[in-house]
Amino acid sequence: MKTSTRFTRSAFPSALSALAIMAMLSACTVGPDFQRPAASSSQHYDQQAERQPAEQRFDMGQRINGDWWTALRSAKLDQVMRRAIDGNLQLLAADATLRQAAASVAAAEGSLFPQVDFAAAAGRQRTHTGADPSIANVYAIGPRVAFDLDAFGGLKREVEGQQALTDLQKHRYEAAYLTLTGDVARQALLLASANAQIQAVQSLLANDAKNLDLVQRAQQSGSTTRIDVSLAETRLAEDRTLLPPLAQQRDAARHALSILAGKGPADWIAPDFALEEFALPANLPVSLPSEMARNRPDILQAEAELHTASAAVGVATANLYPRVELSASLAQAASGNGGAALWGLAAGLTAPIFNGGTLKAERQASVDGYNASLARYRQTVIQSFGQVADTLQAINHGAEQNRAQDDALRAAGSSLQLNQQAYAQGENSLLQVLEAQRAYQQALLGQIRAKTDRYLDTVQLFVALGGNSVGVFGQKLATREHADQQPL
Template sequence: MNRTTLTTLLAVTILAGCAAGPDFKRPDAPHADRYTAQPLNLERKNPRTASAQQAILGEQLDQAWWQLFQSDALNGVVKRALAQNRSIVAAGYTLAQAQELAAAQAGTLYPRVGMTAGVGREKYGAEFLGTSPKPPPFTYFAVGPTISYSLDYTGGGARSVEQQNALASYQRQQLKAAYLTVTGNAVLESLKIASLRAQIATVQTLLDEDRENLKLVHEAFDAGSVSRLDIVSADSQLATDTALVPPLRQELSLAQHALAIVLGQAPAEGTLPEFDLAQLTLPRRLPVSLPSELAHRRPDILAAEAELHAATAAVGVATSNLYPHLDLSASFSQQSTVIGQLFASGSSAWSLAGGFVAPVFDGGTLRAKRRAAVDAMQASAAKYQQTVLTAFGQVADSLQALDHDTEGLDAQTRAQQAACDNLDLTRKSYREGNIGVLQVLDAERRYQQASLAYVRIRAQRYMDTAQLFLALGGSGPEVDAHPGQGSRRSD
């Protein structure tokens, strides 16, 4: 090989190595320092009331965020869910699969060594030997190692390994997302159960009052101070309020079934805690990561980043396919027609070979595939940006909801107290004969609506607090493939 040929080959190698890009660059963190356009009451350093919550921007969420509700029952449910939920098991094995595929791809960068052995019997024909003397049929034996190696001078193999590692990183974030989903569902369903039980208890209290009111009306009727219409009206109110219970119990059953499934069990199996809002503590301090930190902790954002990394590496793979490929191989063997002389000094045989394959004409296939890979990379970049915006929107929504919850609770507390005072005065006036039963029923209806609304807004604060922690990406232990799987498996 002359100097010109060597120079040309070296230049092609250098150019090809440079072309197997682009290198992945992690997207810059967003520059925003807040989530909402206007400051919230939630962000005040000195809350107006002792029950008000306060968002602490820049503070990291505790690792086990559900423990902020200070409920042993809730902590136990989350622990059971993490141990038994099938979605987490599936995500763990999927991560193990991705890690194994990445390890398999990494192995292609190394030489492949094999061992061959063979035995056969042959007879040469006249067309092969011509007029030469024809040897009799013979038996041959051969044994020896072989080595093959694809020279990755374009970087395509390294890009393929990079792509598989990025896909494994994507599955790791999917496993984290599964953890977040399971813990979130366990907490939200538990809070829903507590809310519905509180609402049912409130309605039962109202029913007791309805029965007491009906008793008073009967007593007044017996005394001749009211008509039968008053009895019918009071009885109608009791029937109307009684109709509120079945839908609430149905919702409670659905929430209990959903929680059982999160725990990895059928609804008919096992028992669930009887959650009570009074046994839960509403977190007053709300750690809220800055937007720049959120982009580096939410599993869906990190998964989108890993997808972008894989798509970028795929461009490098497609680029390397535009250049020649060089394959090297070598073999050494012992060959003999007599097995006893197989390892004699004269029975050695070897070979060295190199294959250089360059694309010349393919109808534009390879370049079209590279353009497609670039398009996929651009799509992944846009998807990443949209994922970040969606995450910011969810945090903003949760913060705004909590801000409104505080206002709503204050207003509903006043409304409930006013309705309670009005009901007491109305009943007193009814006993004194100053008003009719319809006014009492109207006052009861207002008190009922105010009481249920108070329970719901109080429970909603717990739900929206949990939603905020989920929107912030939660926080949990570092996850890996299912125990015994992935890179730790020895078989």
């Protein structure tokens, strides 16, 4: 008996290993192997926008290098951006979700290996083996191994699907990063624009107050009437109404920057920005459509969803085929005063015969789901092309608008100066001066808004092209691992 027990314990793992190796060598994987969608053959977004001369030159076929916002040449923006990237709560949530997805992949991969469990049981039983019943203590203890051969690759397709979901979460992190950096730049520019407009309105109010003082002096000397004084007072009061909305825009942008940095508005106050602190890039790199489709996180998300749908087709296909499972057990069992070592090997096969068409319907549903994902992917791609085309046109039209606003400001400034001189010489009325002043005010604020729009369009172009955000999580992970390896 002892010799038999020793042979059994040595033969058990060898037999199990042989079966496992044979199973892995003989397994196949049914269902479609995922093929990445072909890149777009288009070489243009909007040929008219690309050919149209603009103050900002489009470098077609060039990629964005490094952090895109550095093209605006604002050290203050870079500091705020770094703080937001480190503290943004949505980015932290995306990071945690990605880690969760990676853990799910590891859990799914575990099903490809033998599953080893340890079981122990003890009890007391009564048996009738003779004239008198006997009562004895019983126990059994030992490991059990189960291994699904995955002969048709259903488990492998499930792992593939989980890996695709992890890729999806990685691209969602990149999309959150891209959205965050774009929002920080936009809010900083809106804050700078509000400050510039507030400064312009304050200058206008100073002129209004000066005009009112001059008119009041003239009225006291009898050279003008109370009507002119009333007009000057009305203009001053009307121009004062311009400040509260601009102050609200300034405060809202500052609060938004605090929230983007993961802080409440009372816990961290973003610095003030001025438009003069930014530089408008003269050359704008514009990658080709085929390359842009590989560098936008939302397109890569749609691609990962397509991969997940493809893996689901494989799982549903494998469910149509038999399933084979190997199991083995080794236990030390005893009853009463006797004991023995028990081992066993078994193979089980489960094959679908009739299920009312459920499995075929599930496979067809997964195929339809794949086709739906493919259509969504294609829609995402062409929408991204449209966004870039819109932004290219906006940059060109913005340059035209800016030139027109510059011309309007020069003309309004000249008209205001002439009307003020004529009024001082008694050649026209105060109403004409105030109308000229209103035109100058509108031209000045219009120029600031046009300049702001050019910056915002530039930011939008960087974001529409993907902002070089693909791969940022890998860079973050490498930095984190390097920091963990440093000695304390």
